[in-house]
């Protein structure tokens with residue numbers, strides 16, 4: 283069994299007044315695009331967000347075959363890493379692919395590959411450039427959940443912090459490009475980025 287966790291608890295401040303997770307992207311809410319693509323690579327889906335987002339996200343995901351469940355931030359606005367911890371705490375599977383709600387081009391075949399790379403390790407994290415793509419990575423759910431909790435207890439909110447507590451595999455640029463294009467990581471933050479991306483669907 284493989285899980286997918288969609289992290290969606292941000293405030294979308296660069297997007298404006300509304301929640302980018304459910305914003306229309308070429309006729310479909312962005313989070314639905316992520317759920318449909320990630321859903322091709324996993325057996326269960328968990329969405330992490332705030333309580334006040336549930337209604338709109340649930341509507342966007344209605345009729346999804348995996349019947350996504352919600353893992354709500356008890357303490358909102360603690361950053362993406364806290365959201366990852368909350369989401370991973372709610373999965374049944376041993377390994378989970380974490381994907382941000384704003385990555386509508388996420389490539390399910392690449393997610394499959396990340397699961398393969400993570401096997402018998404605690405994480406497989408792409409590093410296509412100088413940054414780790416921690417919000418499109420596969421984690422051993424319990425190990426990463428616990429590492430996030432330990433980091434948060436240290437007062438540390440940086441998203442890479444829990445990684446250094448794990449036995450993780452780095453998926454380097456060459457391996458990324460052998461399996462997908464960099465579009466898989468493209469995240470949308472502004473209305474201009476939504477408009478440009480919409481033309482590609």
Ligand SMILES: Nc1nc2c(ncn2[C@@H]2O[C@H](COP(=O)(O)OP(=O)(O)OP(=O)(O)O)[C@@H](O)[C@H]2O)c(=O)[nH]1
Nearest residue numbers: 290291292293294295296359360361362365382383
């Ligand atoms: N649970 C949770 N998720 C978060 C939080 N902050 C950001 N995220 C998520 O992490 C991912 C990347 O965050 P950003 O691209 O910065 O999104 P954002 O914070 O909503 O947008 P900005 O306010 O414009 O930075 C998105 O999927 C967000 O939903 C948070 O405090 N809690």
